[in-house]
Amino acid sequence: MTVPAIEADALGKRFGRRAAWALRDCSFRLPAGRVCAVVGPNGAGKSTLLALAAGLLAPTEGTVTVLGTDPATARPRVGFVDQGKPLYPQLGVAETLRMGADLNPGRWDADTADRVVAGGDLDPRARIRSLSGGQRTRVALALALGKRPELLLLDEPMADLDPLARHELMGVLMGQAAEHGTTIVMSSHVVAELEDSCDHLLLIGGGRVRLAGEIDDLLAAHTRVSAPAETDLAPHAVVEARTTGRRLSALLRPSGPLPGDWRTGTPSLEELVLSYLRNPGALAPAPAPDTTETAA
Numbered sequence: 001m002t003v004p005a006i007e008a009d010a011l012g013k014r015f016g017r018r019a020a021w022a023l024r025d026c027s028f029r030l031p032a033g034r035v036c037a038v039v040g041p042n043g044a045g046k047s048t049l050l051a052l053a054a055g056l057l058a059p060t061e062g063t064v065t066v067l068g069t070d071p072a073t074a075r076p077r078v079g080f081v082d083q084g085k086p087l088y089p090q091l092g093v094a095e096t097l098r099m100g101a102d103l104n105p106g107r108w109d110a111d112t113a114d115r116v117v118a119g120g121d122l123d124p125r126a127r128i129r130s131l132s133g134g135q136r137t138r139v140a141l142a143l144a145l146g147k148r149p150e151l152l153l154l155d156e157p158m159a160d161l162d163p164l165a166r167h168e169l170m171g172v173l174m175g176q177a178a179e180h181g182t183t184i185v186m187s188s189h190v191v192a193e194l195e196d197s198c199d200h201l202l203l204i205g206g207g208r209v210r211l212a213g214e215i216d217d218l219l220a221a222h223t224r225v226s227a228p229a230e231t232d233l234a235p236h237a238v239v240e241a242r243t244t245g246r247r248l249s250a251l252l253r254p255s256g257p258l259p260g261d262w263r264t265g266t267p268s269l270e271e272l273v274l275s276y277l278r279n280p281g282a283l284a285p286a287p288a289p290d291t292t293e294t295a296a
């Protein structure tokens with residue numbers, strides 16, 4: 001059996017005995033080698049989940065296993081770029097990369113780290129404190145990629161990058177995944193941008209996993225339909241339905257063939273995510289059978 005990159009079982013976290021749960025009862029399994037999008041509204045628990053996987057927070061209940069072991073033990077094999085991109089402000093860019101090389105003897109990928117920094121036209125002598133938010137992100141990504149991690153956890157890595165830099169660095173990340181089989185887990189609010197690059201989805205809402213699985217499977221399991229307003233949608237599972245004038249528009253999980261006079265289409269990832277977020281009561285499909293098992 002292939003070891004999953006991350007496996008969470010009834011994982012929960014709260015910051016203090018009386019505080020609300022930031023994350024509760026989260027169970028999912030992320031196969032190794034995938035590029036996974038973690039999406040959800042502000043305060044949903046995305047950063048908390050990534051920090052738990054990075055071993056920077058301890059669970060209040062449940063467990064999280066990373067690369068087959070506990071997060072602290074896995075840390076040398078994991079790269080993490082926090083939302084705040086913490087770096088040493090007094091160091092220069094080149095010094096920061098040298099520090100990365102010193103901290104990761106034997107596995108430092110200087111070519112990749114240098115290439116990421118060079119793409120931003122950064123002066124190697126510039127102090128971190130003098131860089132813009134997007135330039136700091138570039139250095140933080142260079143540091144994380146230089147470590148050549150097996151698992152890369154990125155908390156909103158693209159948020160302060162300009163569109164060209166986003167495109168270029170997304171390409172670097174996808175290249176890393178394709179060439180080295182790196183598992184990448186990235187949170188983002190720009191769902192439309194994730195559809196082409198990510199192959200797995202983890203949708204978090206209200207501290208719980210609302211939807212998880214391979215994006216192609218999730219899209220194939222749902223259908224956008226348009227039918228006359230009085231149509232009964234049973235027995236199909238309705239995620240969202242709205243009547244506008246004489247038409248009923250809905251997002252369904254069909255439980256059998258649909259009537260031929262309904263107009264149907266496959267939803268985009270953004271439509272799927274928005275429908276689930278707008279309808280907290282909508283039940284997610286049962287998890288797909290585990291495909292990480294390999295024949296012995």
Ligand SMILES: Nc1ncnc2c1ncn2[C@@H]1O[C@H](COP(=O)(O)OP(=O)(O)OP(=O)(O)O)[C@@H](O)[C@H]1O
Nearest residue numbers: 015021022023040041042043044045046047048049
């Ligand atoms: N250090 C902390 N102390 C207390 N509460 C916290 C702490 N970190 C997060 N929380 C709370 O946990 C919940 C989840 O926060 P988290 O930062 O994980 O959400 P998020 O999905 O990453 O949000 P965003 O999209 O805004 O970055 C929020 O209610 C937040 O207030």
